[in-house]
Every structure is written in C-alpha cells, then in structure tokens.
Amino acid sequence: MTQAGRVAAVGTSRGTRRRGRTGRATWTAAVLAAALTASLTAGCSSGGERDDGRSPSGTASGERTPPAAGGVLAVKIDNARKARPHTGLDAADIVYVEQVEGGLSRLLAVYATHLPETVGPVRSARESDLELLRQFHRPTLAFSGAQSKLLPLVDEAPLRAEPPGRTREAYFRGNDRPAPHNLYLRPDRLLPATPGPRALTTTGFRHGPAPAGGSPETSRTVRFPAASFTFTWSAHRDGWLVAMDGTDARTTDGQRLAPATVVVQHVHIRTSDFHDSNGNVTPYIETVGSGRAEVLRDGKSYDAHWKRDVATDGTRFTTGDGTPLNFADGQVWVVFVKA
Template identity: 45%
Template structure:
C-alpha cells in the first residue's frame, strides 16, 4: 500500500477511534479527551506585565499572534481540560476570527474589542464571551492593575456559551517521529520587537516556552514549566487591519489562509514544511518536502504565527 494512503488511513483512525466510553482521540492533541467537550478560546495577554499566565498550561492549542507595536498576544484553545481560572484576558483582534474559522463554532472569551470589529465578531461562527455577555464568569484581580487584571472561569464561560461545539479536524496529524529532520535543542523566534525562545527538554518531552527569550514560563499557580509537545512555526504575511488600539496604533492582520513556509519542532528535531489553507473554514495542511503530512507528537501544540518579515 502506498505510504501516502497509509498515513491518511492512520490519521483517520486516530481521529475517529475511541479511547473508551465517552472519549476519543482529540483532533487538537491526538490524546484521549471527552468526545463532546466544547471548544473555548481565550485571548490572553503576553506582555511582561501580564505574565505569569494563569491557566495557559492546560490549553490544547496556543496561538501566538502578532499585534500592534511588534508585540504578541496568545489565543489559548481549551477542550480536553479546563483550568479553574485563565488570564489575564485581553481584547480580540481580527486575526482571531480567521484562526478560529476551522473550529466550527467555539466560544471566544475576550475583554472587549475596537468598535470597528464588533460587526465582524457578531457575524462570525463563534460565541462571543465578554464581561458584558458573561459577566459572572469574569473577575478582577485586586493585586494587579488594569488592563492585565481580568480573569475568567472557563467552566462558567462555557455555561454561558450555549451552542459552542466540540473540536473537529483542524488539520493536525499525530503519529510517530518522522524520519530525518535536524537535531535542534533551541530556537529563538522573533515577532517584530517581541521574541519567544523554545528549548527542548528531553526529560519532560516538551519544548519549554521562554517569553521574551528569558527563563521558561511557569504558571502563576506554580508547578511545571509550560511547554508544547509540538511547535508549528507558521510564516504568515500581515497587512494593516482597520482596527486600532486605544493608543491609535494599527493592529496587523495575520493572514492564515493561502499558504507559506513552516517548520515543525517535535522530539528535539526540526522538520521543514509548508502550510496551506484555502478558506477560513478549512483545516490547515502541514506537508513536508515529500508532500505528505508532517506528523505532530501527541500532546499540546503551540502555533507561532510569525510575520514573514519578522
């Protein structure tokens, strides 16, 4: 049987196979998860003032998105596990709508948005969750200063998110370590003026996340460093959006449809790839030079949307 067909059959079996009653292999992580748990995405601050993060360590997928001023924010996607709290919660951007287009109808928690984005959010296939629409799910931390003091209870968010759907195929393929690749123990990734370091920890089997190129991130509640089984470095073009922040800076729109260069980090190795996604509702295919899917390691995935000129 051709290798390409074997890969597709294995991927299909992984996505549809059951790991037990009421569970399945999650299309977001490749590991066992509740079959009907809805998807919740939360916009999280990534400035020095907003760290350490709360709850991000439990996310299935974390997107690092470019925003105004060459900085970044996180879009943390939960389904398999829900933390008790997540934050600091920040405002939505136009890029979030396109990124989440492949998820069906997820909940999206955010602190607010520019007026120009309100119509886009209202017409998108998602359930918007803000202090105005799900007030009981949000709280202010008196030990922090605004705007990095807003936190949310994911369970309460989902209780308010009627109609949020379970995860579906967004294009990730999980499996054994591919042949080849380059041995890599560290990567520094630049987003304009922001930097993110990634260091392979063979004991934990994770790429430890180092915001600002500093020490590995640790949850605000303590515990193990935050890391990813797989990191997808996705090179994207950006264009100015119609959205400006409170200071008047133009917010970049990360184009996650079309295609471009990529790199997959897993198991201490790096694999060159290309990504493609014709429409916002389509999965993102990640193919190697042989035009076959590059398999991810089962576990949490971080996707870095890196501007091509970054």
C-alpha cells in the same frame, strides 16, 4: 492571599489537577471576594478598545447564550510583561502566538480536552481571530472587549462571543496586578463540560509517530519587533521549554510551559483597518493560504509546507514529498511569523 496565590491553590497545572478539588470551599470564598472587587475596579484598554464588561452588541443584559454542542473554548490572553505569569495556559490544547500593535504579542488559547478552573489574564480580540476560529464548529470566544468598529464583525462571526458583560459571573478581577492585566475567566461558567478531542479534528493537525529525517534542534528563537519567544528542547519534560522576552515562561503555580510541538508558521501579515490610541496599526495575520513552516518535535526540526484553502478548513502540514507531518501528542504552540 493574593489573586495569584488563589489561582495556584485551585490547581491549574496538570499535576495539581490530579490532586482533586479539595480547595473548592476556599476558592468559592475567594471568588466572591474577587467578584466584589470586580464591581469596584474598572479596567481600560488602549486604542478605543472596550474593556468595560459590555457585550459586542453594546448591551449589558447579562443574558447567557446556551453553549454550542461540541464547540471549543478560545480565550484571548494578555501577554504584556505585567500580565505574566499566566494562569491555566498549560491546560490549553493549542496556543496561537500572534503579533499585535507595536510589534508586541498576544495569545489565543484553545481548550477542548480540559477546562482549568481559571484562565487569564484575558484581553481584547483582534480581527485575525475571527478568520482563525472559522476552522472550529461554533466556538466560544472569551475576550475582554474590542475596538468599537470591530464589534459588528464579532457579532456577525459564526461563534459565540462571551465578553464580561454577557455572562458576568464568568469573570473576575484579581488584586495582585493593575488593570487591565487582571481580568480572569472561570471556564466552567461558559461551558458545562469539555467538548473533547473530537472538537479539535477540524484543525487539520495530525498526531502520531515522528516522520523520517529532521534536523537535531536544541533551541529556536522567534522574534517580533518588540517581543521574542525561545523554545528549548527538554528530554526530561519531553517538550519545548518556553521563554518569553528572555524570561522563563511559568504558570502562576510555578510550572514551566513546555509544549510537545511548536510550529513556526510563516504567513502574510498586512495592515488592517484598525489601530491603537498611539496610531499603531493593528496587523492582520492571514491564516488562509499556504507557505513554509518549521515543526519542532522530539528534539528535531522538520521543514514543512502549510496549506489552508478556505477559512472553514483546518491547516494541513506536509513534508517536502507531500506526506502529512505528524505532531507529537500533547500541547501544540503555533507561532505566526511574517513570511
């Protein structure tokens, strides 16, 4: 059975999770096999990023830091074409869509109310992630590595960094796709339990009834220089069906991704001090500040204003008259686009 088949068998989708964990024994055997594969398979990242299973400090001690009480799990997820379909993305409470080098995209998935058995593929962190995650209390960041010059900043950030070298049993490499697009995370090896919805209250997001007004919206496309995302309203799913680069976005078990709320947040994107091996500069996404946004929910689009005063604050979304703008219950996608 391929790695994709294994992760589908353990039930990473919401519907499969309700059927319980009858395949646990099979999963354990598959994990052991995958762990052996991981010890023999090395994946390399571009641009001087380290994807070698070492901790940010450069030590591979394997020591496990005790989890912070109530902290969310944030996972940096690969979004190259070879990395799809994703595993466990439908279980995230929030998915942030970020532009990276060459106009491509990566995802940062945040988990608080449910921990799927597998998440991935996992890739490297970016400087923008550190500012974005300051809104959470001592989050855990799972990532494959980072550029060597960025690692000291990761060490200094108020988060629990968990690359493969720090808690080795939390990661394995699959056999169904080439490295570096085949690194997967077992979340329960990092967090003993879900932190719960209270861990998300720092985001500033509000959930509740839809505001008055809004414009009917059936589809919205957001374009990066080398990537695109289309969100199409589905009354049947009560959510926005996601397409990436013109292809339906599905999980490894075949489920369409369909967040209840999509936020298109216009932000300042500047160049950072980092670049990849081809000389492409890494964009820095400024999530502290203010600007305009569009909030998609219930088949409508609402013009909004966003504001985040400091990094330790969440982001507040309001309508034109300053009324807080409620999101629909369910998964939220936030797509950062250049203002």
